[in-house]
Amino acid sequence: MRFFLPLAVFMSLPAVVLAAEQEQGGLVLDDVTVSAHPREEHDREVAHTMSALDGEQLEAAGLQRSEDLQQRVPSLLVSMPNPRYASYGIRGLGASSANDGIDGSVGVYLDGVYLGRQGMSLFDLADIERVEVLRGPQGTLYGRSGTAGAINILTRRPTFDTEANGEVTMGEDGLREYRGSVSGPLLDGVLAGRLTGYDVARDGQIDNLYDGSHPGDRNRQGLRGQLSWVPSEVFSARLIGEYAWQDEQVALLAGGYSAPTRARAAYLGHRLLPLDPYARRVQSDQPSRIRTRQNGVTLELIRTLGNGASLTSITGYRDWRYDTGMDADGQGLSIAGVSAQLDHRQFSQELRLADSPNEHVDYVVGLYYLRQRLDRQIDNRFGEDAAAWFLGDRPEVAGLPPDMIPPSLLDGTRQAFDGGQRSDSRALFGQFTWHATDRLAITPGLRYTTERKRGWIARQVSALAPLPPGWQLGQELRDLALGDNDYRRNSIEEHNLSGRLAVAYRLQDGLLAYASWARGYKAGGINLDMVGEGVEPTFDAERATSLEIGLKSSFWRERVLFDLALYQTDVDGYQVLTNRPGDTELSPPIRDNLINVPEVRLRGVELDGLLRASPRIDLRLGLAWSEARYRDFANAPCAPGSVQQLCDLSGKRLFNAPQWSGTAGIDYRHPLEHGLELFTALDYSFRSGYSGTLEGGAGSYLPSYELTNLRLGLRRGDRRWEGELWVRNLFDQHYIGSVQALLADGDYAVLPGDARAMGVTLRGRY
Template sequence: MSFAHGSARYSRPLCWLLALAAAPAAAEGAEPDAALTLDEVTVNARHREEPARTVPIALNALDGEALSEAGLFRTEDLQQRVPSLLVSVPNARYTSYGIRGLGSSTYNDGIDGSVGVFLDGVYLGRQGMSLSDLVDIERVEVLRGPQGTLYGKNTSAGTVNISSRMPTFAPEGSGEVSLGQDGLRQYRGTLSGPLVDGVLAGRLTAYDAERDGIVDNLYDGSELREQNRQGLRGQLLWTPSEAFSARLIGEYAWQDEQTNVFTASNFSQATRERAAFVGYRQLPIDPYARRVQQDQPNTIKTLQTGVTLELNRILDSGATLTSVTGYRDWTYDADQDGDGTALSIAENVAVQLDHHQFSQELRLADSPNEHLDYVVGLYYLRQQLNREVGVRFGDDAAAFFLGDRPEIDLLGITPGMIPPSLLEGAHQAFDGEQRTDSRAAFGQVTWHATERLSITPGLRYTRERKQGWLSRSVSGLAPLGPDLVSQIGGALLRDTTLGGEYYRRDSIEESNLSGQLALGYEFRDDLFGYASWSRGYKAGGINLDVVGPNVEPTFDAERVTSIEVGLKSTLWGDRLMLDLALYQADVDDYQALTNRAPVNEYAPPIRDNLINVGKVRLRGIELDGLLRASERVDLRLGVAWSDARYRDFDNAPCSPESAQWSCDLSGERLFNAPEWSATAGVDYRHPLEHGLELFGAVDHSLRTGYYGSLEGGAGSYQPTYTLTNLRLGLRQADRRWEAELWARNLFDEGYITAVYAQLGAGDYGVLTGDPRSVGMTLRTRW
């Protein structure tokens, strides 16, 4: 939710924890002071500006300026304000969003996100495309639950809408500099104003963020997980008449970082035996020490360019016709130490993804009379993903992979007796492509049956077509030698480690009819209730990985049936806002990734394969509250309880420690679905003499523990953690300038943000959250 105080705007999920602070004033029955009331929160969730308290959707509206002031500049930071949102960013390729426990990891390039991310009305086809800094943002709206009758792209879990600020005809600008620990340097700036008075305005926004590495590489003394990213957004707004406007947006974002670094959280017994055989001393398991031994670089470079054209025309009937055209290119280029060690095993994994997309949305919205509002639209999206993955093996690979074989020990074979040429120089090449065409027609009508009762039905028809191919080739193998190891086990080692030639071409084509029905009732001017039923859909797809036995090359669509009831209220003379939502969502054919154990003692593990889980159920309660306790103090709290469980999953992969191939996980909790999440905060303002103001804020967030992988192996559990951020500063009362000291992760909490299955079955690496960071920020506005 958002509210204003003076000329400033704040964005907060809500608070009731400290509501007793206002109880004495309420008990006295005194008339509320106008300065103590919260401003109306307006949202554009249904493509029209309206009060959030009368929208029959569970949502959080986050003000862009407040996010900037809190130092929340990236989409993964949004979860510190939205308890039901979980964002995991191992890297741009593997980014995943989840809402209410439902969300797909993009560890497999063939899967779409369950949460749709939109930037200025354009759907971002790869979730990693959303990782540009949130700079010069007007608002972020997080809609919880299936959304499909309002937006071009259907989503089964929810939607994140990001809206940038528009050009202005009054000159304005802002600048910001942040300096902090570990060499942090952040620069942001915006200029906006008229180019032709009353007709053409422009806006230019740029940012540059750098930070030194926070992970020590003991192999060569380097520091990894640095930050180095830049971006630019330019806009033109043309308003030749009151009935027509055109907005053109051009974007450029660049990232070049050594950041794809996972610290070990578990070694399987096989990996321990292999390391002992070749005489390699592994680092102790201590992810929070932030230490690795890697002899190869871990670089990621991404480049994103995009153009958006939004046209709005008010027709003679009063209806508004909107066209949103978007084109985006996204390139991901990464080099990774494939084995994560100082050994030369899978010494380099090179990945290049090229994603191109074009989208067109036509939308007509109108309120022909006081009893009716509607939105209808047509949508088209075309995507093409080209993928190249290469794995190069080194001179330690053969001895390492044979190191746990009992026959090696029985025959008295030492590492020096195993020819490196069995695998050294071998190269696996995985090439692939996927083309996607999506077409949809959607619409939603709100009938105001009475002054207090509204009925909102919606319908959507979707047509999806995907075509793709995948190949694997192996090259660089030396001839097998005459020695005992080569003759006895060389061919088997190569076959199980490298595999042979592989080619697969697949396609799917499907259609879906989905919809929703919502009832809203205004019990009083300050109390709104709603109940909704919705049907969400996410298309099936192609498993863009080499599939093993019992895994299909394609996977089915994910369907969600959701029921929700909620209350939205304002209390104590508009000083307190409370939102409550209860929901249940039943998911059929939930799309999930597995990391299965090897099918036999010689085969490698099967990683990143997509399957459909029969049935999943999500239940939960969400409470958001915001209180203006006094003219100087604002309080907020958001709490989400989630019970996300598999209902029918009797063919699930077992944890790597199990001797079984298949397990029954029915009734168990979903992975990446914490049971409790909460956010809370206090904002304080104290006026001083000479037009100055002292300000401070404390922000706190909590998540209880959960597994980060479906199979739930040792080392894949992410423990409960809490984060606390602190800010204290001095500013001019009209916000012309601000000087602020801040501390993020104030108590230096160790926590895990992502889990990754590594080289062998049962080997896991984790991405740890940032340690405590202290710094200062200077801002100016004009």
């Protein structure tokens, strides 16, 4: 791997915000007060690895999407082929959400409310106070337990001082971004409000050779309104209402063709596009469009009790609608199309009591309840080329011309998959910290969780035309490719006890050493898909046990912050999505089934740091090395095209787990006359290659890549206004953002990352 930045760019800590002023005794860095723990405390005192990304810094760097966060947090991997398949991974742990029955290993929260589907986080990060990324198992401080970590997104609160800000961005490919917010008092000293909105659009970057259209566009809007009521010093209330909308035409590009696909295309005389996703070309005979809509209401109540304890209530309701119609084959042939509608609704209630009865003790205890309801409808429709396509590699029809295969074998037929899931989660959690001495703190925590899930799925086949005389193979094709009408209902109930123990010792001023043990839990669930042979309709819970030691230090008169963490996490029952081949040559070769990997081990080292080199220069760097492997996976699915069905992957590297990742940056400010300031920044991130699917077939590998972004601008010293020119992906690096398996055994589609783009951004503040 190569680095474009000089060696002087040597330390970064996203968990801190730089002080703007020079103090006596030299330049210093300010600690960040974080709320990752419900009792706010300084990041340097937390015996846990975390990154806190300041909202203003994210805005300045142009990192306004959830998938951009991985450019600042090396241990974080975000895959967003579309909202339904969105997934987060931390330290190599975190599978795809393509099966609707799976929960994320990484819990995502917005203003304290857990988002039940990871695609619900694909809103614009507008008017954000900060984003906190906690690594490792969570459960003794949050309402929802997690095995890999948590992402906590906090929006800016209403203010009692009038303020407003706006931002306009224009760039290549018709990029248009508008963001703004206004905040101020509605009733002096008692009631304040805040209104935030955004509108983001960009033209498509992909050429559809079939009809000349340009999918791959962006079209997202959102609105957030807040009220803050502070009638007294001991009580406050915050009400948040949100709306977000997305309507985009999407396209996935060919990343790998299976042998059956090549044979079928040759039989039909169809020319497959070359495997060059960076050419950004598809041939799709029907548009693929995704629409999502999200509404949310959050009510936060905080009461200070007579003894000084703080009681917090967070009530949240959200509904999320996903609606899509897509070309299932992407071949420019009328083979299959799919439409899907998901309707997710959730209600959550969390109560927390936090107190420090004396200087030696503080604690947090809480109750949590979450109810989720998912309804879905999926409709597969087959076209006039489907029968010839699926029979094209069969020896018994190889001598027939394609037009001799009756299209009516499959043309017009439908597979309707209806289903749903209801889930209830209840938990009691708490964490206690004993400050045994001025230097030693011991923190135990426990969590008890009850999970109940009930789900159902039905398959109904319709619109079958009469079989042509003499086509017995047609009935076999229908039976195996379409299946029979089917219905099943399943339920699970689980109880779990997990916990955490951490010991922190201040070796000297500015140097904290800590060690922690944590046990995380993620409930089992229901395969919300028709399962293949050897796959159970339900899957078991995922449990992660993590050991971690680390150092947090500040030195050189607090101008340097440096963190080092070493960890090992053993995961039992890792929940993964597997795309197994069909039971026969004619049956559907891809089934999105959930299974449990018996044992996985994650080991790694993480280094973060930050340097204020001078009043004008800030330097940062973060590095992460991960060794993630299957410890026990003797009956794993083999790569597509293998002679055997099952392979032993024990000892092999885990999928979606790059070995190396890092981020670095330099910010420079130069004062000018008349109160003006010139500024520039260079941001860099890299990630080594990794497999994007469990089976690891040809075409599912994501090569290593590096991204470099450059900014140059002019602003007033008080930042009332600023303008900047920017270039993202400065060196026009070709890279793949995500990969997924498609219709055939060994076919893969990939989503390429954004090409180099240039533009201008103007910001104003009042």
